[in-house]
Amino acid sequence: MTVSSKVKQTLASLKGAKGTLRIYSTQTQSEKSKSVYKEALQVTDEIIKDLEGRIQTLEFQEPQYKGY
Numbered sequence: 001m002t003v004s005s006k007v008k009q010t011l012a013s014l015k016g017a018k019g020t021l022r023i024y025s026t027q028t029q030s031e032k033s034k035s036v037y038k039e040a041l042q043v044t045d046e047i048i049k050d051l052e053g054r055i056q057t058l059e060f061q062e063p064q065y066k067g068y
Helices: 003-027 031-061
Strands: none
Touching (some): 003 031
């Protein structure tokens, strides 16, 4: 497995986790829990953006991995 495919797999997993966090945040009644979920969503979004940038860099540097 290439570095590019590992990063893309990690990105897909994080997007799944983000969806799960969003579901939990809407289902909870506790304001404290909602706040914690909201913070976790913000951190996850930042990481996702960083990984998407890293993927672009990898694909630019190694065009053979583009689209994989």
